[in-house]
Amino acid sequence: MERTKLVVFNEHTLGYIQPETPYKVSILHTSILRGSYYTDRSVIYVSDGTIRLATEKDFEDYRVCFKGFNNPEKYEFST
Secondary structure (H helix, E strand, O other), X not given: OOOEEEEEEOOOEEEEEOOOOOXXXXXXXXXXXXXXXXXXXXXXXXXXXXXXXXXHHHHHHOOOOOHHHOOOOOEEOOO
């Protein structure tokens, strides 16, 4: 079973990628201070840019609670 990936897009947007839509990042939170022009709860269709797996620290930095996502059976993230 593939897991949902928790990611950081271009170092300014925290989101997730579901296995059935690997080209789409659903946004959890953005940072305009880091250069994001996206709005929270929208979607990014990825054609270029950098994507990396998010860490628990990223959730802390973006002020999103990691508690509900800390499930390695369901989510893929960097430790």
